[in-house]
Amino acid sequence: MSQLSEQPTEGPVPTSADVARLAGVSRATVSYVLNNNAHVRISEPTRRRVREAADELGYVPHAAARTLRAGHSRMVLLPTGNMPTGPLHLRFLHELEAGLRHLDYTVVQYGSLGLGADDAARAWAELRPAAVIVPGSVPLAPQGIAVLRRSGAKAVITLGPQPVEGAHALIMDQREVGGCAVRHLLERGRRRIGVVMPDDPGAAVFAAPRLAGARAAAMTGGGRIEALSLRYDEESAATLAARWPELGLDAVFAYDDTYAMLLMRALQDVGVRVPADAAVVGADDSMLGRLLRPRLSSVRMELATAQPLADLVDRLVRHPRTPPERHDLLRARPVRRESS
Structure with missing residues (x-):
């Protein structure tokens, strides 16, 4: 007769209240510390105590709940279609992701192949992103921009050879x-x-x-x-x-x-x-x-930018009423070798 190995039983999911009790602070303080709220002054010893309590309990903030409270997430959505894979675009993505992570955003890539412009915009809007950066190979129309805006997106940005009416434009003029x-x-x-x-x-x-x-x-x-x-x-x-x-x-x-x-x-x-x-x-x-x-x-x-790309996105998120901006990113120069 075989004997089943004992499976570990899962305890209750830790909450911010549990962290607050262990750290001896309020739930608001836990929220400020773990959400990296820079607008509230909290001493470094208190911040350290909250983080240690969260680590001990295995607690992480609930992203969906935070989104419901704020009306949007700290997510920057990057739809993907037939995106180029050259060195320039890889550098663009790496620089953008690293910079946004430093600013407490999360970059999420979303497969959009097969979606029309309207369906794609609605699918992106369901995730309540703070910003959407849409490559030129992914369809986007002014109606889709309006859908994203109504869903709470603070900035809609296109990345491609031509701007789209109503969106900020990062132009790579091929x-x-x-x-x-x-x-x-x-x-x-x-x-x-x-x-x-x-x-x-x-x-x-x-x-x-x-x-x-x-x-x-x-x-x-x-x-x-x-x-x-x-x-x-x-x-x-x-x-x-x-x-x-x-x-x-x-x-x-x-x-x-x-x-x-x-x-x-x-x-x-x-x-x-x-x-x-x-x-x-x-x-x-x-x-x-x-x-x-x-x-x-x-x-x-x-890339030829006047400021880091992540800082640009953050500024547009923090100032959602900014009129559509155009930023030309591409600079090209020949590299002569033996084949020419």
Whole structure:
């Protein structure tokens, strides 16, 4: 006959009243300390005593209850769709999350693929976030902004190439990326330039303005642009490389470093010399591109902000009646290496 192992019994969930009794303070003091309320003066010994009591009891504040009391949470919601994964966006996310955590916010990513603009806004509003930062690849309309505002969101912020009416805008104007790449190629004497357009709907929000920027730079500098569709697989790259002689191009801006590396390998496989026959430029300035031979020229993108991003979000949350602001974040510069 088998004997079941004894399972530990769970005791009652500790409350703020339990913490207050153990620390010898009021429940209000517990709330002020554990919610990091900087507007109430509490001595450091008292704060330490409350935290030690909470640790001993295993108590943490109830986020849902705090949200009900305040009408909103300390949550900053970051909807995700077909978000880019380049170094710039990773730096953006890391800087934002670290800064907001320091300010006692929690950044929550919310999968929004498959949701229309109205359904997405309603789904986000159910969580009662203090702020929502919406990437350009995720749909948002003025009606959705109104829904979020009515649900208690203090700041609705878009992150993308174009602003949305009624929201604050963090602008990453991708036209500058394409323009920067083409100006570099024109300076190197190239005039017949292909621009890779990924055969991926999720990349369109970035690829289309990069192509527009490339065309504007070519028009000014006397170059010619041809858009080149490319799937991210070896077969598609080989097909495009086989057409290279008939295309008559002497350079290519390949959307980003991953597409540049894919196409450069295919061009080399069919005997196209890089850069003698075709100069190649990517974007993102990835480490892997520097390890290729020839080393990959690229466009380095950097954040250009007057204040830390977390401080900007916090200011907009604390002043919810601030009229919509626009902040241009993207700065691009060419990084010349052997491939161009």
